[in-house]
Amino acid sequence: AQSVAQPEDQVNVAEGNPLTVKCTYSVSGNPYLFWYVQYPNRGLQVLLKYITGDNLVKGSYGFEAEFNKSQTSFHLKKPSALVSDSALYFCAVRTYGNNRLAFGKGNQVVVIP
Amino acid sequence: ETGVTQTPRHLVMGMTNKKSLKCEQHLGHNAMYWYKQSAKKPLELMFVYSLEERVENNSVPSRFSPECPNSSHLFLHLHTLQPEDSALYLCASSQDRGQGGQETQYFGPGTRLLVL
Numbered sequence: 001a002q003s004v005a006q007p008e009d010q011v012n013v014a015e016g017n018p019l020t021v022k023c024t025y026s027v028s029g030n031p032y033l034f035w036y037v038q039y040p041n042r043g044l045q046v047l048l049k050y051i052t053g054d055n056l057v058k059g060s061y062g063f064e065a066e067f068n069k070s071q072t073s074f075h076l077k078k079p080s081a082l083v084s085d086s087a088l089y090f091c092a093v094r095t096y097g098n099n100r101l102a103f104g105k106g107n108q109v110v111v112i113p
Numbered sequence: 114e115t116g117v118t119q120t121p122r123h124l125v126m127g128m129t130n131k132k133s134l135k136c137e138q139h140l141g142h143n144a145m146y147w148y149k150q151s152a153k154k155p156l157e158l159m160f161v162y163s164l165e166e167r168v169e170n171n172s173v174p175s176r177f178s179p180e181c182p183n184s185s186h187l188f189l190h191l192h193t194l195q196p197e198d199s200a201l202y203l204c205a206s207s208q209d210r211g212q213g214g215q216e217t218q219y220f221g222p223g224t225r226l227l228v229l
Contacts, residue, residue, distance in 0.1 A: 106155075
């Protein structure tokens with residue numbers, strides 16, 4: 001079975017401060033990891049994904065995530081948050097041969113001006 | 114953003130009604146998905162179609178019935194729903210290249226369903 005945990009319901013951060021959204025996963029085998037963002041009244045958009053290679057993955061809008069195999073984590077980070085980053089963020093995982101993508105419950109990010 | 118479209122965007126229905134949700138993808142993909150999104154819960158995968166054949170059904174109640182007439186279109190037929198079925202229903206598509214799960218899924222904006 002594969003699963004994702006996003007421990008916080010909401011992350012509040014002041015504009016200009018670093019933003020971190022936490023994600024840990026559980027899979028059998030090597031994971032393929034994804035971060036999606038959902039703006040109000042919009043569908044999910046992929047921000048970045050880890051398949052293989054460099055553990056630090058860079059994505060859209062200045063976001064990056066670090067794959068840590070020993071801690072089974074894939075935390076999303078941005079050095080300086082913008083008000084426009086306020087949205088719902090989902091971490092997801094799948095494994096080789098499995099077209100089922102397991103999502104976390106999502107984190108609401110609120111960037112305070 | 115317009116790669117996957119869904120209609121209607123909002124739907125209110127009674128428990129005895131029959132309605133259908135429509136999804137269309139313009140990305141040339143060969144796999145399509147239905148998800149249910151409820152507040153503060155993980156997205157629930159309902160159905161997967163790959164190459165127009167249903168490959169997974171996660172024990173979804175029979176009051177939800179999918180249809181995939183071709184690789185670009187996906188429907189979700191609804192009948193005798195319950196109030197707890199109120200949620201955002203998301204459609205997604207991907208290109209299954211046999212790479213075992215690397216493919217990114219692209220989502221539509223969703224249909225907000227309210228069952229009274």
